[in-house]
Every structure is written in structure tokens, then in C-alpha cells.
Amino acid sequence: MSSEIILVDALNFFMRHFAANPSTSDNGEHIGGAIGFLKGIQLLIDNLHPEKVYVIWEGGGSLRRRSIFKNYKSGRRPVKLNRFYESDIPDTVNNRNYQINLTTKLLGLSGIPQLYVSDCEADDVIGYLVKNKLRDEKIVIVSSDKDYYQLLEKNRVKIWSPGQKKILTADSVRERFGIYAQNFCVARCFCGDGSDGLPGIKGAGFRTLAKRFPEITKEEFVSVEEIIRISQNRSEESKVKLYHQIVADCEIPIMNWKLMYLDSINLSANQIEKINFKIDTIDRKLDKINFMRIMIREGIRVFDADKFFMTARSIFK
Secondary structure, three states: OOOEEEEEEHHHHHHHHHHHOOOEOOOOOEOHHHHHHHHHHHHHHHHHOOOEEEEEEOOOOOHHHHHHOOOOOOOOOOOOOOOOOOOOOOOHHHHHHHHHHHHHHHHHHHOOOEEEOOOOOHHHHHHHHHHHHOOOOEEEEEOOOHHHHHHOEOOOEEEEEOOOOEEEOHHHHHHHHOOOHHHHHHHHHHHOEHHHOEOOOOOOOHHHHHHHOHHHHOOOOOOHHHHHHHHHHHHOOOOOHHHHHHHHOOHHHHHHHHHHOOOOOOOOHHHHHHHHHHHHOOOOOOOHHHHHHHHHHOOOOOOOHHHHHHHHHOOOO
């Protein structure tokens, strides 16, 4: 067993399986999201041999972020189901909710800890755990969301990307984007994020920013305000459009920082208290009998519960 702790961005992990796994139950329900999720957790534990695993669910979205920018995540595209489905599946949202509910019930009976905190996002909870509650622990974050790149730390925090099917490190970010992980969020504030509906500076891309601002290609942290100040100084002597564009639209990266930065900034004191309480008081109980009862009731036969429980027991101390 390693000394690493796995933090699973649950909805991100679930939706990958929900969209791609075509499994159905004997009752005619699509159950690929739930079964794929459980098998995925089992595979993570078997391959990474962690000390602990925490599954963190979305808490209904961040009220604080929406108060800053009302269009935050408002334009997200609906998830497309697997192309192998031969017929349309009605009530996709209802089925998704059914599967999430099923997944949380089954996980609860397997003893794998789950966290859910109302009115905040999973990435805020994970950001808080990485930087505060579990700051002395080695961590592997499981998600395909680039929001977590800013949390990467050499020799302490890594990311398992289900999409890329590999471990990402701080060096991975530098090799791909030309920017150190600690400055990744700063760069994104200028690039924007179309998936979350966040605007960016015209002409700003990661490689362009790295070229025009070599400061962010070094290990030292450079703030959004510093990039704006540098742009103001250089715009007086240079005709480079990016410098002038940043000065003209400087309110965009300042707003984006408030929305993109992961720490305790978007959590209330009450939410932090709830996170700490749940981590400190988790009661891990295995209930294989009721787990099997639910599987039988839901008509699920495409899952090896014996192997799953054997794996789940391996993270118990």
C-alpha cells in the first residue's frame, strides 16, 4: 500500500462512464454510468494501492461564483450518449439522476467515503483538501478537468486523467503548455474558459502568453495583477497587440481569478467546517448483503461484487 490519498472528482468521473458505457440492466435501465464508475474506482485502487480514497460530489454549484458572474457555466453543452445506442433513451436526465443515486448508495455500502457539501463545487472541496486539510499528504486527483492543473506539486500532488489514461505531473503541464503549474491558473485567467462560459483576452493562448511573458515560464508565482502591470509598462514601448488588449480588458482576468482559483476563497466558514467534520468522522462500514440486494433488485448482473469488496477492504485500516 502506498502513502497516497486518492481524491475523485465524482461527477466528472461518473459522466465519462455515463456517456460511454452502454450497459443495461435486466430491468431495461441504462446502468453504464454506475457500473463503469464502480469498476473505475476498483481499478484505481488495484493499480495505485492508495492509503485512502475520498469520492467528492458536486454540491449544486457555487453560489459565490454565480454572484460574481451570472453566466458562469450557463452555456454548458448537454452530455452526448454513446453512439452505440441503437435507440433513443428517453428522460436522459432522469436516468442520469437515477444512476448517480444508485452509485452513491452502493458506494456507501462498500465503505468508500463520500463527501457532499451543499452550494459549492467539487473542485473547491478538493482544492481545500489539497491546500489545507491534507496539505501534508501525497495526493492523486482523479479528473479530466484542467481546473486541477493549478494544484499540481512536484513529489506531492499528481492527477490521474481518465481521458488521457495516464498520470499527470507538474512537469507534464510545463511540457504541454510551456508554463509552470503554479502559474497555470494565472494564464487561464487571460485565456478564458469556453466550457465554463468565461471570456478571455483576444489573442491570448498559453504559448503566446509564455512567449510574451517569460515570467510565467519560471518557478516563481506571478499574479494576474503583475501581468497587467507588465503589460501596461510594455504597451508604452511596444506595438504588440496582446499588451494593449490586456490593458484595455484588464477587468476580465481579474474576474476570472476569482472564479478559477482553487483554495478556500469560494467556501464559507460553514462549508469548511462541514468538510473538516466529514473527513474527521467518516464511519467506514461494509455491508455486502444490502449491496447485493440492491444489485438484484435493480437487475444488475454485469458486476463482480466479490472482487469489488475485496478491493474496497484493501484501503481499510
